[in-house]
Amino acid sequence: MKEPSKTKKARSRSLRKEHIVYAALVMVGLFLVGFAVNDLLTGELEYTAARAEYESLRELYPVMSMISSGIIGPPGSAPLQDAAEEAAARVPVWVPEDGSENGLANGPADGPAFDPAQEEALPSPDSGGFPISDLPASPDDPLAELGVMNPDFIGWIYIEGVLDYPVVRGRDNDRYLNVTFKGTNNPSGAIFMDHRNSKGFDDPVCVLFGHNMRDGSMFKALHKYSSKAFLEEHPDIVIVTASGDVLYYRIFMAKYEGSRDLLYDLSLSENSANPPEFRDAPDGASRFLILSTCTNSEDKEERLRVIAALVG
Secondary structure (H helix, E strand, C coil), X not given: CCCCHHHHHHHXXXXXXXXXXXXXXXXXXXXXXXHHHXXXXXXHHHHHHHHHHHHHHHHHCCHHHXXXXXXXXXXXXXXXXXXXXXXXXXXCXXXXXXXXXXXXXXXXXXXXXXXXXXXXXXXXXXXXXXXCCCCCCCCCCCCHHHHHHCCCEEEEEEECCCEXXXXXXXXXXXXXXXXXXXXXXXXXXXXXXXXXXXXXXXXXXXXXXXXXXXXXXXXXXXXXXXXXXXXXXXXXXXXXXXXXXEEEEEEEEXXXXXXXXXXXXXXXXXXXXXXXXXXXXXXXXXXXXXEEEECCCCCCCEEEEEEXXXXX
């Protein structure tokens, strides 16, 4: 018995609808795949561009070679190992407050805050653009050209096998989130100091920020300090300021904690208790450097802090 024509037509319409739905789903899938591929390619191009920029700066300004040759710092400056000899004998302190296997301390520490009304307002340079200057760099200052490239340049940070970047301080803490040292829009941004710090690294507490980039650049490598062995093998930080001073810091703590305003939460005034972060610092330490980066964890407020004390 032949199927009625109405039933055939209904089945045909149903098949056509199914084909349309399948085709639409395929198109949506292809679009999403294409979008993801484009995003990955764009991201990789941006990462490559930022890496190339900073690598070119390292080639032009190899700070450790300049220090060892006496170009930076006073003639005959002692190498890092000698300048921090006393601190080098000290075993870095590990703080397993949370009982975790990796030994990192978690959770914000309680500490007295300083009164912002008592703090002198720090001038912040205008970072609206990088003016082109015809003035030659001073032969007595091998890093002077970096200040010509970018007036926000305040120094260079170096940790052997970990970090090697110029440091800037913008008019606020948003300026260099997505702008490189040379002023290029890029998600890698730059390593920058909290805009409330003085640019000479002479405040009791100085804070530097950098992104936790998935390509391993910027402050990504700081997460290696979740290993106690890594901290003990790479405890030394060298800072060369824009004025040519060489500062040596010793890392003594690394910890994960919630996001907070470090410059307001930490105080080293004579009338305040020593914050917990600094109680295990080398004896006599009175100036500290904190490197801060995000963790890309589910907790959007979590940060990694690497804390070091000035030792030379």
